[in-house]
Amino acid sequence: xxxxxETVWLLLAILTGLPSAAPAQEPSxxxxxxxxxxxxxxxxxxxxxxxxxxxxxxxWLVQNNRAKVSANCELEFKEQPYxxxxxxxxxxxxxxxxxxxxxxxxxxxxxxxxESPRYFDVEASPMCPYVASSLLLANGKAVMVGASSVFHxxxxxxxxxxxxxxxxxxxxxxxxxxxxxSPAQFAENCEQKIRLVKGVPKAPASCAPRFWAYTATRGxxxxxxxxxxxxxxxxxxxxxxxxxYANPVQNGLHPVFxxxxxxxxxxxxxxxxxxxxxxxxxxxxxxxxxxxDGVVTDQLNEGCELDVQLVCCNxxxxxxxxxxxxxxxxx
Numbered sequence: 001x002x003x004x005x006e007t008v009w010l011l012l013a014i015l016t017g018l019p020s021a022a023p024a025q026e027p028s029x030x031x032x033x034x035x036x037x038x039x040x041x042x043x044x045x046x047x048x049x050x051x052x053x054x055x056x057x058x059x060w061l062v063q064n065n066r067a068k069v070s071a072n073c074e075l076e077f078k079e080q081p082y083x084x085x086x087x088x089x090x091x092x093x094x095x096x097x098x099x100x101x102x103x104x105x106x107x108x109x110x111x112x113x114x115e116s117p118r119y120f121d122v123e124a125s126p127m128c129p130y131v132a133s134s135l136l137l138a139n140g141k142a143v144m145v146g147a148s149s150v151f152h153x154x155x156x157x158x159x160x161x162x163x164x165x166x167x168x169x170x171x172x173x174x175x176x177x178x179x180x181x182s183p184a185q186f187a188e189n190c191e192q193k194i195r196l197v198k199g200v201p202k203a204p205a206s207c208a209p210r211f212w213a214y215t216a217t218r219g220x221x222x223x224x225x226x227x228x229x230x231x232x233x234x235x236x237x238x239x240x241x242x243x244x245y246a247n248p249v250q251n252g253l254h255p256v257f258x259x260x261x262x263x264x265x266x267x268x269x270x271x272x273x274x275x276x277x278x279x280x281x282x283x284x285x286x287x288x289x290x291x292x293d294g295v296v297t298d299q300l301n302e303g304c305e306l307d308v309q310l311v312c313c314n315x316x317x318x319x320x321x322x323x324x325x326x327x328x329x330x331x
Contacts, residue, residue, distance in 0.1 A: 033065045033077050033120065035158040037142060040264055043108045045091070045101065046149040055144070055152050056129045056308040058261040059176055065120075068209070069178060073128035077135055082119035087134040087145050094149075109153035111136070111143045129308075172222045175212035177258045180307040181270060183286055186211055186258070194274060200254045201274045216248075216255045227291060228257045228271055233284055236299035240284035245273060262310055263325045266292045270306075288312070290327050297327030 038059040044052040060067045060075070067075045080086065085098050092098065098113075105111040117138035132144040132152065142154040190207035203213035214222075216229035229249030234240050244251040253275055260268040269291060273284040288300040300321060304312035310323040321329040 033062050033079075033137075035156050036061050037067075038155045038261070038264075039152060040155050041108070041153045042150060043104075043153075044148075044150050045096070045104045048104075048108075052150050054309075055132070057178065058308075069128070074125045075128070076123045077120040078123060080119050080121055080134075082117060084113070087119055087136060091149060105143060105151065109141065109143055109151070111138065111141050111153070113138075115139055171224065171259065174214060174222055174224060174259050175208070176261050177210075177212045179260055179310075180305060181258070181260060182305045183270070183303045184305075186213075186270075186272075191256075191272065191274065194256065196275075201256050203256065211258060213256055213258055216257060218249055220249075223294065224259060224267065224269065224291065225257070227294075227296065228255050228269060228289070231271075231289065231296060233271075233287060233299070236287075236296075237301045238284050238287050238299065239301060240273075241282045244281070245284045248273070260306065262290070262323060263292075263327075266290065266325075266327055268306065268310070268323065288329075290323065290329070292327035298323075298329050300329045 039055050042052045042054040057069045060069045062077060065077045069075060085092055088098070088101055091101060102113050105113060115138040117136040120135040122132050122135055132146050134145045136143045136145065137156065140156060142156040144152040144154060146152065190203060190211040190213055193204050193207060194201050194213070200217060201215050207213050214225060216225045220226055220229060230247050232247060233245040234243055235246065238245055244253060248255050256272045256274050258270045262268045269289040270286060271289055272286045276283050285301065286303060288306065289296055290298040300312065302312065302314060302321065304314045304321060306312045312321040312329065319331045321331055323329050
């Protein structure tokens, strides 16, 4: 029987370009996948010249083979026995050879199939946006395989089971709110619940996980919180007639903010001034701050809705703003 299987596999190898080796056996023990994943780049093997559509989810934490990426979306990673070509059946049927896929992965993602990758099927809950069909891991590198010809290169930092994610970049424990983000939805579902606690706005736990809202104060330790609290918003066009949002924390104020992952090395912060409404003080209108490599590169003084493609729309009648890899919004 074994000899017959090897003969059939050799014939399949000749027809598809697969290496002439029989499929690997089932893993001897279940591998517990735990780690922080973040999107680095996306490419289409059949259209390398044009930009490919990235994943709608840019960062997620996997613990014990599961990742809850939003309130209604959970991913499960099921390890499968790996053999050459296993994750690429649709591409092979379309005429691509395994050697072409190997060259593409090595060139675009520095990912080498010859390094015995672990292979996982990706199963998403019904309310998830489409993400990917499988995941490959090898020597600290990760690639997600799309349902068509699109591949996603990921940064993967392994963590212990039950542990917390390593603090990527400037977060230091802050949670990332998933896009898309609507200021109107935030106002309705979280902002109305925020109360002053000893004079400081504090978001209740019920805002999360849809909205991870934080407050910048004099005691904030996180670099992003310090940046939010010391930024000169009027200088960047913020609508603040009283002028007290030029370094708001120094002026005794406490900005509320949310964090969104953008391009690699870049964060978008939504900053809201929730103090003094209905009183003599005129609060500043909400803004988006762009932080690249730890420095503010732009401030968008709009109440537009930011989507997963980093496009911000006010209405269908106005041109949208798009966040570029340079760290600037453009119309």
